Amino acid sequence: MRVGRSLPPAAAPIGLRQLAAGFGGMLRGRKALERFQAELRSDFGVKHCFLVNSGKAAFTLVLLALKDLSPGRDEVVIPAFTCYSVPSSVLRAGLKIRLCDLGQESLDLDFPKLSAMLSATDKALAVVATHLYGFPSDLPRVRQLVADGPVAIVEDAAQAMGETLAGRKLGTLGDVGFLSLGRGKAFSTVEGGVILTDRDDIAEALRTRLNEVPGYGTWALLGLITKTVALMTLIHPLLFWIARALPFLRLGETLFERNFPILRMSAFQAGLARNWGERLRGMQDARRANSMQWAAMLKDLGYGGAGSSRSRLPGLVRYPLRIRDADRRKALLRESAERGAGIAPAYPESINRLAELKGEIPAQVCPAAERCARELVTLPTHAYLARGDVAEIRRLLSRALAAESHSAAGSRAAVQGSETQSGVKPL
Numbered sequence: 228m229r230v231g232r233s234l235p236p237a238a239a240p241i242g243l244r245q246l247a248a249g250f251g252g253m254l255r256g257r258k259a260l261e262r263f264q265a266e267l268r269s270d271f272g273v274k275h276c277f278l279v280n281s282g283k284a285a286f287t288l289v290l291l292a293l294k295d296l297s298p299g300r301d302e303v304v305i306p307a308f309t310c311y312s313v314p315s316s317v318l319r320a321g322l323k324i325r326l327c328d329l330g331q332e333s334l335d336l337d338f339p340k341l342s343a344m345l346s347a348t349d350k351a352l353a354v355v356a357t358h359l360y361g362f363p364s365d366l367p368r369v370r371q372l373v374a375d376g377p378v379a380i381v382e383d384a385a386q387a388m389g390e391t392l393a394g395r396k397l398g399t400l401g402d403v404g405f406l407s408l409g410r411g412k413a414f415s416t417v418e419g420g421v422i423l424t425d426r427d428d429i430a431e432a433l434r435t436r437l438n439e440v441p442g443y444g445t446w447a448l449l450g451l452i453t454k455t456v457a458l459m460t461l462i463h464p465l466l467f468w469i470a471r472a473l474p475f476l477r478l479g480e481t482l483f484e485r486n487f488p489i490l491r492m493s494a495f496q497a498g499l500a501r502n503w504g505e506r507l508r509g510m511q512d513a514r515r516a517n518s519m520q521w522a523a524m525l526k527d528l529g530y531g532g533a534g535s536s537r538s539r540l541p542g543l544v545r546y547p548l549r550i551r552d553a554d555r556r557k558a559l560l561r562e563s564a565e566r567g568a569g570i571a572p573a574y575p576e577s578i579n580r581l582a583e584l585k586g587e588i589p590a591q592v593c594p595a596a597e598r599c600a601r602e603l604v605t606l607p608t609h610a611y612l613a614r615g616d617v618a619e620i621r622r623l624l625s626r627a628l629a630a631e632s633h634s635a636a637g638s639r640a641a642v643q644g645s646e647t648q649s650g651v652k653p654l
């Protein structure tokens with residue numbers, strides 16, 4: 228285990244002032260929650276906003292609400308490469324998982340496959356479009372396939388708070404969207420989830436469901452406060468190696484959990500979110516600048532491809548790239564861990580290969596998603612990234628990529644779809 232400066236793979240730091248605002252929120256109680264809710268509604272320009280304790284709780288409640296509206300439908304189409312809490316929420320809602328592979332060179336859905344899947348069933352309840360790492364999914368294209376029929380588009384904007392597609396906020400482009408305020412996301416209240424929708428019928432169904440959802444109990448709240456204090460200290464690069472060693476923080480694990488709590492957000496979290504708009508913009512500016520820097524560096528190392536000529540990238544929570552050579556990828560991850568460089572694997576398995584889902588979904592292959600699990604690594608983009616880190620990462624990368632320079636064209640994880648994404652091709 229490394230002792231000493233280590234970059235976290237992603238970070239949305241929480242400061243002392245936020246902690247104080249968190250306690251202030253507890254004192255103001257419901258007012259703090261209503262204020263956060265009103266700010267989100269106005270900033271995102273949506274009619275309805277609901278606050279809960281996590282992204283997975285948000286997604287589960289969304290699915291339950293949709294199920295209440297369309298009781299005859301029980302299939303949820305999700306990407307085969309995504310956060311493990313996405314399939315666990317589908318099961319938690321008592322629904323069936325249908326996996327759609329990713330496009331060959333993208334992190335977005337395989338649209339021809341999605342189209343075929345939707346024509347083959349009349350049980351589809353929802354399609355989940357995910358803005359992985361902050362790259363916008365091609366929602367207009369999903370809309371074309373789904374039309375205004377009975378299938379709802381759920382926008383998984385867990386990693387994309389504050390980003391836009393064609394000038395519209397991510398999270399507001401589907402029938403209903405959700406954000407995560409967990410750690411490792413664009414903006415964090417340690418844990419938290421937000422549901423956004425313009426549809427009155429969905430909002431009504433959500434309200435009914437939420438009536439049965441409890442708030443944090445005393446112990447859960449004390450646990451959350453403890454975790455907040457631990458994380459706000461230990462996310463710093465000088466202390467992050469300690470955080471790694473503390474099992475209760477469960478850093479760096481991608482867990483498949485079925486019995487996660489579903490709670491209403493606490494006023495403490497609403498307080499932690501104080502001044503979120505300004506803070507989020509600051510963090511996204513840093514992430515955007517660092518993402519652009521990685522794109523330029525990769526181009527310089529011979530991996531630019533078509534993409535890095537683009538003048539604008541989203542503020543990615545992590546910058547993904549492919550290392551096709553398995554041995555070099557392993558060596559890169561090992562060296563990064565030894566040096567605390569913050570290069571991390573993406574999800575270790577595609578959803579179709581998750582052991583926990585054996586028996587829940589029919590056996591199937593999802594070649595593009597499996598390739599993402601095998602090849603992707605991510606670079607840190609947060610504001611802790613210092614010049615020395617960049618030099619170190621460049622050194623590690625140039626070695627890992629040396630074998631690939633001849634095949635860069637095939638190794639790009641192009642970003643999905645239309646306008647914002649056109650031409651953005653992180654490797």
Ligand SMILES: *Cc1c(COP(=O)(O)O)cnc(C)c1O
Nearest residue numbers: 281282283310312385386407409
């Ligand atoms: C983190 C994440 C979620 C779940 O959010 P939690 O707040 O961790 O429950 C869902 N989808 C994606 C893509 C995520 O990254």
